[in-house]
Amino acid sequence: MNFFQRQQDVRKSSRRLVVLFVVAVITLVVVVDLIAFFLLGLSEQSAATIMNMMIGLSLFLVVAIGLTSFFRTLVLKNGGGGRVAQSLGGMLVEENTTDPRLRRLRNVVEEMAIASGTPVPEVYVLPNEQGINAFAAGFTPADAAVAVTHGALERLNRDELQGVIAHEFSHVVNGDMRLNIRLMGVLFGILGLAVVGRILLHIRGEKNPLPLIGLVLMIVGYIGVFFGRLIKAAVSRQREYLADASAVQYTRQTEGLVGALKKIGGLPEGAKLRNKRSEDVSHMLFGEGFANWFATHPPLERRIRTLDPTFDPAQLAQLTTAWQAQAPNGMHEDEVLGLTPPTERPLPPRNAPMPVRPEDVVASVGTAAVPRSAEHQRAGSILAAIPAPVLDRARHPDAVLPLVLGLLMARDPQARTAHQIIASRFGAAVANAAGQEAQALASLHPVLRLPLAELAFPVLRRRPRQEQDAVLACIHALAQTDGVLDLHEYCLSRLLHRELYESVHRTSPWGRRRAGRQAINQAAATLFAVLAETGRPGQAEDAYRAGLAQVVPGQPLPFAPVPPVLLENVWPALDGLDGPEKQYLVAGMVTVIGHDGVMTVSEIELLRTVCALIHCPLPPLADARPEQVAS
Known part of the structure; x- marks a missing residue:
């Protein structure tokens, strides 16, 4: 199953979860109503009284479950994965x-x-x-x-x-985490009946029916545990x-x-x-x-x-017997088996052309299935190739900000506008340090740029909220300043901004809007035009039309060169595409960048960054072994 189909299945699972939740709530409400009817002796009351009592109790239960689920999900969402682990x-x-x-x-x-x-x-x-x-x-x-x-x-x-x-x-x-958080919220809402029941059980007073209702809610709340486990099993096992x-x-x-x-x-x-x-x-x-x-x-x-x-x-029985004498020790096994971290291998030449087929790249999105080389070994060699001092600064809270800003300026370390943007928000000292980092990182291999940014990200996102907001504003200003950053820097800055924004706000900076077909076509045309100009300007229009034919065949959208800053308008529409539509979009991008059948390492890394921007994670494609590089 490919990544795009998996995304569709996760959405189906989310809808299935909603259906199961509704069924569970309706069942619980009916059970509570029936128990209350008999325990409160409502059979002797008038039909109007019975109806009012049942409607009131049902509404109370639905609101209680709904609000409990909503607020629990909100707390989990705002706390991030770290809150769950803690x-x-x-x-x-x-x-x-x-x-x-x-x-x-x-x-x-x-x-x-x-x-x-x-x-x-x-x-x-x-x-x-x-x-x-x-x-x-x-x-x-x-x-x-x-x-x-x-x-x-x-x-x-x-x-x-x-x-x-x-x-x-x-x-x-695959997007399972979001579904897991929602599942935790939903199940907490069902179990919340027991919590409400425990509160009502302790309310005293003459002829007060609330303790009795509380007992009923506690019983039904724990019946909800049954439904909760049933829902978990239904949603989780196949995943x-x-x-x-x-x-x-x-x-x-x-x-x-x-x-x-x-x-x-x-x-x-x-x-x-x-x-x-x-x-x-x-x-x-x-x-x-x-x-x-x-x-x-x-x-x-x-x-x-x-x-x-x-x-x-x-x-398993044999292993149990053997491990009763001595439990396994992972670090010791590493020594015995010679399991060591991947070592640095020669990086491919920066401008070496590599053969590329759109279908192969599309098949790699969301996976690491490359027949000739294990992706984790390739990733390990990339990690080992990052200079140790640079890696140390990426992992240090006090050094990470100048490093990230310097990485965004690395192709033009002398850019005065970028220096002024940084200085206006963080002061001259940080701007100067970022300029020094830019000069130091100017020679960094293209294969290492995106991984370095991703390694610095977890340190950056733990900075104080006020500083994170300032970083967001700074990166956004850098991305929108035409003439300061080329396409590589623009896309990297936009990616860092989006990831940091999602970390802070738990949602995409451009929301989850579903654009109309005309807006989607125009957004794809703008993206392809920018990519075509970046690759081989002499063949830009041909590359543009070849890519567009993958996404919007038969649409007469004329080619016109556009600056990278205009890409600000395309991300909401393109990131909101469904899985199959994104599959065609990625194929179109590969066609544009590799119009002549090959892509350079720099172009491959640009493609990876753009794919990450629209939530189509693409593993490293440029192998570090020279013999794998086409001559």
């Missing part, structure tokens, strides 16, 4: 940590973010959980957090940890198969993921979570966090067999 006792893993286990975890997460073309999420560890488990939470990829248990950190080797993290990243890329499959695409091997699942099955702790709030996130977890009637995950043995058809369930 609610389970999660501890943030700093970007510049030197602890070997935590450093290994952060490296794996950063490699996977580069491999999947998504922002680097916050990373948490659940220190009190000995079971092997993990989850990803957040409302958008820009405010995502990935959390792993202490047991996963201790017991899994690097390949197995990669498999688990890749599984969680598939939820990030776990898809996440396992996506994890294999990201890592290009099954051994790591299978090894992690076998350790869950062979160790006494399994995937269990002890935290009382683990029920809230059971549908998010990598493994079944605790036993219940309605499992949110497929059976463990079935998941393993799907990945490894040769698996014999008897192996």
Whole structure:
């Protein structure tokens, strides 16, 4: 299943969740009404009295459930993935940590973010959980957090940890996190009946029916737990198969993921979570966090067999016996198996042409399935190629702002307008530091620019809210200043602005508006015109028309060169496209940029940035091995 189809399926799951929620609420209201009818002796009342009581009680229940769900979802949405991790006792893993286990975890997460073309999420560890488990939470990829248990950190080797993290990243890329947050809000609303009932139960007074109603609500609220688990099972189970499959695409091997699942099955702790709030996130977890009637995950043995058809369930008993004598140690296994971080490999020449086919690029969106090279290895080599001092500054809270602003100015370090924009918001010292960074980063390889920006992003988003607002204003001003930034800088600045905005506001800066067909066609034409002029100006019109034919065939939209700043008008319409329409759009962009059948490394990175802007994450396409580069 490709990324675009998966996006459609997530939307269907969201609609399915709404239907299930409505059915559950109606059922609960009917049950409460029936119980109240008999307990309150309404059979002796007039029809009008009965009707008024039933309508009033039903409205109260619907409003109570609806408002509870709404506010719970709002709190989770505004808190981001970090709030969910913290609610389970999660501890943030700093970007510049030197602890070997935590450093290994952060490296794996950063490699996977580069491999999947998504922002680097916050990373948490659940220190009190000995079971092997993990989850990803957040409302958008820009405010995502990935959390792993202490047991996963201790017991899994690097390949197995990669498999688990890749599984969680598939939820990030496919849009499952937003559905998970909504599911948490919906279920809390249903369970909220029990909370309301507990309050009413303690209201005293003569001939006061509220305690009796409270008892009814408590009973029905816990009946709601039944419906909650039923909804979780209905929504979640199939997604776990898809996440396992996506994890294999990201890592290009099954051994790591299978090894992690076998350790869950062979160790006494399994995937269990002890935290009382683990029920809230059971549908998010990598493994079944605790036993219940309605499992949110497929059976463990079935998941393993799907990945490894040769698996014999008897192996789990053998592993259990072996690990009773000595539990596995992930770091020790790394040493024995020689599992080390990917090393730096030579980067491809900046202007080396690489053969490209639109269908191959489209198939790569939202995946890392490249036949000749494992994407996580490629991402690891990219991470290793970033100079250590630059990487340190990207991970340091006091150095990250000048670094990011300098990265946006790197192609024109002497741009006076950009210096003035920065100085007006942060002062001359920051502007000067950004100018120095721009000069230092001017020679940075194009393949490293987008990953460096994404690595700096999680540090930037934890700055004080007032500073984040100033950064948003500054980046927006830089993007809109014609003549200061070329197309590469414009798109990178727009991407950083969008990600930071989504992190702060939990929504896209241009909203979720659905544009009309004419506006969509004009937006695509503007984007293709800018891309065509950037590639090979002499062939710009031919490239423009070839790309346009992919998206709006037969539409007489004349070609006219436009500056990058006019792209400000295209993002709302293009980002609001449905999955299949975005698929055609990406194919059209590839056709424009690679009109002659090849693309340079710089053009590939531009394409990745534009795809990220419209939420179509594209993994690195430029291989670091010279022999893979077309001559």
